[in-house]
Structures are given as structure tokens and as C-alpha cells.
Amino acid sequence: MSLILGIELDxxxxxxxxxxxxxxxxDRLLTGRTVADRVAAAENAGFTFASxxxxxxxxxxxxxxxxxxxxxxxAAFVAATTSTIxxxxxxxxxxxxxxxxxxxxxxxxxxxxxxxxWIASRDTDPRVASALGRAEATAPADFAxxxxxxxxxxxxxxxxxxxxxxxxxxxxxxxVDRDRLHYIDFQGETYSVKGPAIVPRPPQGQLVxxxxxxxxxxxxxxxxxxxxxxxxxxxxxxxxxxxxGATLVFAELDVALGSSPPAPPSGRLSFTGDATGLVExxxxxxxxxxxxxxxxxxxxxxxxxLARYVVPALLRDGIAHRPVPGSTLRSTLGLDRPVTPFxxxxxxxxxx
Numbered sequence: 612m613s614l615i616l617g618i619e620l621d622x623x624x625x626x627x628x629x630x631x632x633x634x635x636x637x638d639r640l641l642t643g644r645t646v647a648d649r650v651a652a653a654e655n656a657g658f659t660f661a662s663x664x665x666x667x668x669x670x671x672x673x674x675x676x677x678x679x680x681x682x683x684x685x686a687a688f689v690a691a692t693t694s695t696i697x698x699x700x701x702x703x704x705x706x707x708x709x710x711x712x713x714x715x716x717x718x719x720x721x722x723x724x725x726x727x728x729w730i731a732s733r734d735t736d737p738r739v740a741s742a743l744g745r746a747e748a749t750a751p752a753d754f755a756x757x758x759x760x761x762x763x764x765x766x767x768x769x770x771x772x773x774x775x776x777x778x779x780x781x782x783x784x785x786x787v788d789r790d791r792l793h794y795i796d797f798q799g800e801t802y803s804v805k806g807p808a809i810v811p812r813p814p815q816g817q818l819v820x821x822x823x824x825x826x827x828x829x830x831x832x833x834x835x836x837x838x839x840x841x842x843x844x845x846x847x848x849x850x851x852x853x854x855x856g857a858t859l860v861f862a863e864l865d866v867a868l869g870s871s872p873p874a875p876p877s878g879r880l881s882f883t884g885d886a887t888g889l890v891e892x893x894x895x896x897x898x899x900x901x902x903x904x905x906x907x908x909x910x911x912x913x914x915x916x917l918a919r920y921v922v923p924a925l926l927r928d929g930i931a932h933r934p935v936p937g938s939t940l941r942s943t944l945g946l947d948r949p950v951t952p953f954x955x956x957x958x959x960x961x962x963x
Contacts, residue, residue, distance in 0.1 A: 613932045614893065615861065615902030615944060616657070616922060617699070618914070620649050621664035622679065625865055625874035626908040630675045632871075634911040641678050643688050649910060650689045653696060656918035657926055657933040659943055660697030662730060662904060667703075667739050683715050690722035695933070697940035699728035699821065705757045706734055706745045709764035713808055717769060720813035725939030728819040730836075731762055733826060755826075760799040762820065762831040767795040769817050770951040771807035793953050815941045816948045821861075824848050829857040833946055836904065838863040838879045842892070845880045846899045859944060861902035864892075867909075868916040874908045886920035893921075897930055902944075 623629035623640060630637055639645050653661050663682040664670075671677030682700030690698060698719065702712050712729075720727035733754045734740070740747040748754055776791030795806035822832035825848075829835055835857040839845035849860045865881040866889060867873040873883040882889050896903055907913035925931040934943045941948060950958075 614897045614900075614925065614930050615659045615859075616925070616931050617660045617662060617697075617861065617902060617904040618653050618658050618917070619662050619664060619904060619906045620646075620653065620910060621662075621682070622670055622676070623911070624909040624913065625877065625906045626867075626872055627675065627875070628872070629909040632909045632912060637676050640676050641680055646680070646685050647689050647692055649914065650693060650696065650698075652914055652918055654693050656914075656922045657931065658696060658922065659902070659931075659934050660699050660726075660728060660940060662699040662728075663701065665701040665703075665732075666734070666736070667742050668736060683719060686727070687719050687722050690719065690724075690726070693723070693726075695726075695936050695938070697726045697728055697819070697934070697943065698723050699730055699819070699940075701730040701732045703734040703739070704731050704761035705748050705754060706740055706743050707761070709761045710768065710804055710806075710808075712761065713765040713768040714810050716765070716818050717808065717810040717813045720815055720818050721810075725814035725941070727813065727815070728821060728940055729765075730821040731758060731827060731832065732823075733758055756800060758822075758826065759828060759831065760797075760801070762822075762827075764795070764797050764799075764804050766817060766820070766831070767797060768804070768806055768808040769813055770949075770953070771795050772810075772812040773951055773954050774812055774816070777811050791953075812951070815939045816951070817941075819940050819944060819946065824852045824857075824860075829855050832858075833941075833944070834859045834861055834902070836861050836863055837900070838877075840876065840878060840880065842880060842895065845896070849899045858946070859901045860899075861904055862896050862900040863906065864896075864903050865906045865908065866913055866917070867907075868913050868921075871907070871909045871912040871916075874906070877906075879906065886916055886924070889921050890924045893925060894930060 665682035669677040686698035773791040837848035863879040
């Protein structure tokens, strides 16, 4: 499989002063047009997916824009204006209600015709708990438990409707086969969920779920994101993820091209230079990871360079490929559409 190319499009970029270099007035950041234009540019360039970071807390500092549109809303907004690019918002697992998370993401998958994904993220800032009126999670075990339970519940709810549960028999007035809906009966340490979901099974069956190496159980996600301050560290993290059972491994990479200022150290591999140098680095990563997620320092400066010089070079050399129109994000990533456990059980019974 070729190298999967993703790009993070939250805010103005990874550099804290990126807003000063934006190609629009600061008040244009929080508009649907800006989001749509950037996602369209990434799709036209040939990126496989765009991700959207999120938090209940505003990202602005030192006079920068202090607002942010909800990540799922941004992804859903551009779903109807795009046709091939995957749309992957960040949704927290520590305090968000998994039932609501499941419904929102399933709806995104319908809106995008099977191009939805989810980056599961831990909410470590205590102000998030305060904003939601929730008890603060403090111990690493608490964050791990909440993430594990959230991933389990969301995925089980997606499977609580079998694929043929919707009948749409207008003549008889029957629209749902109750026998194809199932309780998930989840009982965790801090909450329980009975189910079933209120949204039919998503077009992909299961949206593509991303988690972070060192935090997330690889068995609960489809893609593990790996980070390291150097190429060697990133390669080592990729090796750990694969040894731990990761299905797909994507490397995280900060990029500052041309005159774009490099972002402060983030724990991710960082590249500063020209398009040719970045292409060579991506060639090197291709041997160790199935994909990369690029974090531009300044979106309005770096995305045009990526679209004009970097992605075309990778496409021309066969290192990367454009998503095929009509394909789901799962199929583009080489992932099968999963069968629900209930359908699998029925198929097994019928074969006896």
C-alpha cells in the first residue's frame, strides 16, 4: 500500500503566531468559508484525509484568536462540499458522553458518505472537567480507563444495529426490524450504557478510529499515531506500535516550508526546509509507517507549497496515490468493512 497522506487543519497552524501570517483577517478564521476553502485545497492536492483538533478550551494565546469551531461540526460542514478526502475530527474520551460521541460520528459518516474518522484524545486539562461540571480525572489509570471504556462503548453502539436493520417498507409501515437491533449492556466503573444506538449503523460499519502510541490499546483502534523528536525516535515508536499489534501506523510530522517559521518543539518529528527535502524525508518514513499526518506551521503558507510541490512529487513517483471517488476512508486505507458480532453469530449458526 502507498503512503497515506493526512494533514491537520485546525486553526491557523502549529506555530502560535501563525494567525499573524494568515492570508485573511483574524475574524475570518471562525467561518465556514475558511474551513471549506482549506479542506478543498487539501482534497484537490491529493491528501487522503484532513483532521481537525479540538478541545472545550480556546486555543488562543498572546493576543491570537481565542475561538474554535467544534471539530465534528467543521468536518460535517465540509462533508457535502467534498468527495474523496477523509474527515477526521478529534473527540475527547475523558469526559464526553460515549453515546453522544457515537451518534455524532455516525452522522458524520452518513454526511460524508463513508469518509468519517475519529481521533480519540484524552482531556488532561482540569479546566475541561470544570467546564462540564465533572469530577476531575487525575491518575493515569483514570485516563486510560475512560479512554478504553469510551472506545468500547462507541464501537459497540455502531454495531448495535445490524446492516439490514432498516427495512423501509412503506406499504406495511415497517421501517426497522427490531430483531436486528441489540442492547450492548455495557457496565463500566463510572457509567453504564444499555443501547442500542439511535443512529443506524454507519456506512463504513465502523468509522476509522485513530489513537496515540503509548496511550491507546492498539486492539481498540485502526490507526496508531506515533511521535518522536527525531527520525530515529519516530521509527522506534513505529516499531513499538507494530510490535504491540497496531494495524496501521501513521507518523506525526511538523512542517515549515520556505519562509514559514518552524513551530516550537511539540514532541513530534519536525522538518524545516524546502519541498525537495520534505519529499526525501517522506520517502524515508515510507519504509517504516503506512502513513503520515502533517502539521503545517502556518496553514496559509505551507498548504500551497505542499499542494504544488510535495504531494505531486509523491504522486508522480508512486509513493502516494489519490483517493478514488466513491471510496470510503476504510477502503482507501486498505481496511475491511467489519461484520457486526451479531451478524457473525447468525452466519455461524446458519452454516451449522
